[in-house]
Structure formats: structure tokens, C-alpha cells
Amino acid sequence: MDKIASFTIDHLRLQSGLYVSRKDTKGDVTVTTFDMRITAPNKEPVIDMPALHTIEHLAATYLRNSAIKDDVVYFGPMGCRTGCYILLFGDLTSEDIYPTVIDMCDFILNFTGDIPGATSKECGNYSEQNLNMAKFYIAKYKKALEENRNFNYPDSE
Secondary structure (H helix, E strand, C coil): CCCCHHHHCCCCCCCCEEEEEEEEEECCEEEEEEEEECCCCCCCCCCCHHHHHHHHHHHHHHHCCCCCHHHEEEEEECCCCCEEEEEEECCCCHHHHHHHHHHHHHHHHHCCCCCCCCCCCCCCCCCCCCHHHHHHHHHHHHHHHHHHCCCCCCCCC
């Protein structure tokens, strides 16, 4: 079997960043998958589930109400709990969505009130949310993005 592309990335050298994970084209439609890597894999603790769940709810809400809402295909957490995937229509670069991701971080950092979609009618695990920890991880992520702008996966050695 072919190795999945994301398994070819050297996770021992991967840092927080905003990476183009892959581009899929069918006909004249391209979908770009972004790796929003919040924590450094295998070096830092993974994101705890309540915080990751809150990041998912708030980031998805922001993106689907933002200027790029018509380009959003999906936003969701990685199974390894070190980040999230953002899928957008278009042949895009990390630089293209960097301002939106920074604005999304600010939305999460400034959010108060009830988490959107966090009721038993709207979510299958509505009570597992942690806004304070979501803000902790997103503040750390935003700082890393602003300081380092890691947009390219590390070269394999």
C-alpha cells in the first residue's frame, strides 16, 4: 500500500506552524489542506480533548462566518491531538491564509460566553469543552506563528 502523505513528514523535527499538507485536484477544482500544527509532535504534550473540542467549535464557527466562508470545506482536529486541519477550495499557500488564521486566533482569544454548538441537541459530546485551555493553546500557537512563520515542512534527513 502507498504511504499516506502526512506519514512522510518528519514529526521529530516538526514545529508549530501553518503548513500546506496537500493539494487535491479533480477537474478544475483544487482543495488545499492546511496543517495547523499547534504543538510540536513528540516534544510537547498533546492538546487536551476539552480544549481541542473548544478550538474546533470556535474555529469552525469563525471560518464559516469569515470573509473566506464560501471557500471553507472543513475544519477539524487531528487524531494525534497536536493540531487541526483546515481544508479550503483553491490552490492556496500558507501566506494566503495567514491573516485569516491570525484573525481566527484573535476571535478565540477574545471569545466570551457560551461555546457555539455546545448543547446536547447540537453536539454529540457537548459538555467536553474548556475555553480557558483553548485560549492557552491558541495564544501559544499565535505567538509561535508570529515569531517563526513556519510555513514549510522540515526536510527529511
